[in-house]
Amino acid sequence: MPDNQTADVNLEELRALIAEELELPLEEVTDQADLKNDLDVDSLTAMEVAVQLEKKYRIKIDEEEIASLTTLEIIHQLVAAKVEKT
């Protein structure tokens, strides 16, 4: 994915938001850490992350998309693509 598509969404801000929701130290939320398998995130916590993303970035996330919120890197791409569209 080219950089310009994710330029509007600051990766570090996004990392901070997710770390806060997961109640984890920033350094554990690496770009590649898998929320479910590495960080022990259940579907309800994933839903909380999704609701916060919608609020902060004024985007809409579909229920089916929650399962695809796997790593910070992927969430960054998804959020950036949605911000781009709005």
Next chain:
Amino acid sequence: MFVPLKGSWALIFGVSSGMGKETARALADAGCNIIGVHFDLAEGQQQAERYARALGELGVEAHFFNRNVAARQARAELVPVIRDLTSGVGPRVVLHSVAYGTLTSLLPAPGGAEDEAPAVTPQQLTMTVDVMGHSLVYWVQDLVKAALLPRGAKVFAMTSAGGTRVLPGYAPVSAAKATLEAHVRHLAVELAPQGVAVNAIRAGTTITPALRKIPGSEKLIAHCQEINPGGRLTRTEDVADAIVTLSSTDSSWLTGNVIGVDGGEALVV
């Protein structure tokens, strides 16, 4: 003694869908103000906001909050809000109608590949029982601590026949419902001296968004339609009506029960 609901408050968990949504309308119709908690993505939240406005048009106050009912933070934020809205009195009706859990079996599907139909995980079991079962206890604890569960208050928790029976793919939710029913009995006894009644409502099979998510729900719907002695499925209105009726008394003697609202469905095979 019959006591009208007009001017009192109801606290409804799961107000944006199914039983919670319909009961909010029925209570509002009876003049009861509504504090609703739900947990939805943006699309669902907008619908919930529209619904709150529609309830307001019935001449009551309706305040909805988009929060995870199982989160400590949600209780910490909302208990003071509940105190302010109810002028320190607390809700007369509390309804726990929370459908958020994992629908799967305990063991991997026989013959299926492990990754296609995996066994339930500890995360899924813990989360489901916490949200659909234990959260009732934590809310009641915090309401009692804040002196916001007055004498005459009624607490209802939605359970289902699946709490004591086996439905394919329902196992974690079944555990949550069994837990919820146990909590209802213990809360009923512990709150009896305060004159607060606690009951579980066991609705018959009712077409709600939550039912649609259960694997094989079409089969269950068809079966129950056939066996229900009342000749139809349960409707959310049946449940709402029962809750309004049971709430319209100052007696706390009806407590600690699992009350069937199903047209007799659970009595027939």
